[in-house]
Amino acid sequence: MVATCAALLVAAPASGQGKTTVVAALARLLARRGLAVRVFKSGPDFLDPFWHELASGQPVDNLDGWMGGEADVRLRLHAAARQAQVLLVEGVMGLHDGSPSSADLARRCGLPVLAVVQAGAMAQTLGAVAHGLRHYREAELGPLPWAGVLANGVASEGHARLLREALAPGDTWLGALPRSEAMQLPERHLGLVAARELGRDAALARLDAAADALAETPLGRLSPQDWRARWQVDFALPVDAPPAPQPLLAGRTVAVARDAAFSFIYPANVQALKALGARLVFFSPLAGEALPACDALWLPGGYPELHAPALAARTDLAGQLREHANAGKPIWAEGGGLLALGEALVTRDGQAWPMWGLLPVRAQMQPRLSGLGMQTWEGARAGSGLRGHAFHFARLQTALVPLAQTRPAPGSVREQGEAIHAAPGWPAVRGSFFHPWFASDPVATVALFTEAREPGARP
CATH class of the missing domain: 3.40.50.300 (P-loop containing nucleotide triphosphate hydrolases)
Structure with missing residues (x-):
């Protein structure tokens, strides 16, 4: 055709x-x-x-x-x-x-x-x-x-x-x-x-x-x-188009933060989650909205550093996220979502703002680019590995041992990938500067929104 x-x-x-x-x-x-x-x-x-x-x-x-x-x-x-x-x-x-x-x-x-x-x-x-x-x-x-x-x-x-x-x-x-x-x-x-x-x-x-x-x-x-x-x-129409994925997220609701602080969302990733059977509900932390009833949460990237005072004031949402994590429910935080899920965010003017505190990391905004490039998060599970990229002006201070490390794509100017962190006591709460393309590995994507694993395991 x-x-x-x-x-x-x-x-x-x-x-x-x-x-x-x-x-x-x-x-x-x-x-x-x-x-x-x-x-x-x-x-x-x-x-x-x-x-x-x-x-x-x-x-x-x-x-x-x-x-x-x-x-x-x-x-x-x-x-x-x-x-x-x-x-x-x-x-x-x-x-x-x-x-x-x-x-x-x-x-x-x-x-x-x-x-x-x-x-x-x-x-x-x-x-x-x-x-x-x-x-x-x-x-x-x-x-x-x-x-x-x-x-x-x-x-x-x-x-x-x-x-x-x-x-x-x-x-x-x-x-x-x-x-x-x-x-x-x-x-x-x-x-x-x-x-x-x-x-x-x-x-x-x-x-x-x-x-x-x-x-x-x-x-x-x-x-x-x-x-x-x-x-x-x-x-x-390509003859080698991949088959539609199995609806492995059917019956599960994934909440997605979406506003000026969390706006880095590939339409293809929304499409991929829906194709996997997930029901998506969107909410705005900046508008004061509560975490919707959900089975998993996605905190996308964006500009939390431009809205740090408003996010710091959401102590009510921080409590809701803790309840969510205590119930063993997954959270995937990428890019700016990682910064919001940490303990503190230091903006370019040197002011430190308390964030939501589920991950023991402190983020410091930098004047120059701190990470970029295409990446792969390869895991032991069946699948080809999640592909994606990183692009950020922040650095982390943390004593956490990474759950995993992405691998730069062939030809990348960077020799080191991005760390994937899991929260101590909450193995289903994970964050990274890595922005995955969900359809590149549906099996790994399903694991992000369904499974809790011990540190050292991979998707």
Whole structure:
């Protein structure tokens, strides 16, 4: 079975070139014109999808050939192509960075590449950059599907002319975006500020400013017919799609913290828990909501450091979590959830805030990145191991001996993985900076939300 629609993969020479802004602006522009647009984010990322969802009006999934596998990528693209007129995929880091890279994704799925290049400090060199992006490893891997080049941060019409003339004819000039504060998306230490933090009207104003600028480019002036003629892609249903998992969590209720402090939730992880049969109930610690009646609790990542006073004041919730743990019920806390479950959180200004105290760890926010990279949590149980990633600016002080240690993925710049901690006396209470992709190992995922184990055991 094949689904067909227009599609682009938006990539760049490196991070910080404006990919997210361009994808969100393009999604907003096409949605304003009445087109059904679906956006995907390549690689592990919780923040960019918030902007893409607001821009497109549709849910946004991550695509990752390592965490989820190629069959999962193809399955998601096929399903979206059955419903949408245009698919947009934001690449990760530079076009050829990582394994698999955004270029690998483009080749395997036939996605034409739109190269966004921050050209504010270059002129004719844009031609060399575009040539390299397009033809790198071509002799080894074959031609890269190509759409064209969009220059970002351009100073003037004269500057744009120099950039356009530098391109080889086949590299395809698709326009220039000017330097503009109005269309910049705000950032902080973990990446973009979530769109909802600005408020819907303020966030949409930025997206509309970017969409209006894009509308003046050759790319923005293309009609739906032009998109189909240039960039139509056939998305086949993968023959090796994994079978639906057994409903091993049927009859179990999993509570999930979800608000501005706990917002790093892959939609695919919610889908995976539901596919396993779990009933999910969401609650907001910041809103003062009590822990719902549940069999297990998931504390996702997010920004507890920005809401430390409010979380410290939830002594009532801390008591509810202790009752939950005393009943032998599991808690899985990842990233920011780990910080909230510890004894104290020291924010960047040096102030220590008491947290919920189930794990004997003290977290200290750092000025620089403390951990990142793709990881695997391998266990002795049947299954392939949970795959996922880490990205954090905090360090832990603890006397705990880790329950387990994740292993960096091949090619990782880090040589050490992340510790998995279990609470003394509560072996079903576990936390880590590791963010798992649940569908990568359903058996291990079920164990996270059902089983208590002695220290030293693995999922």
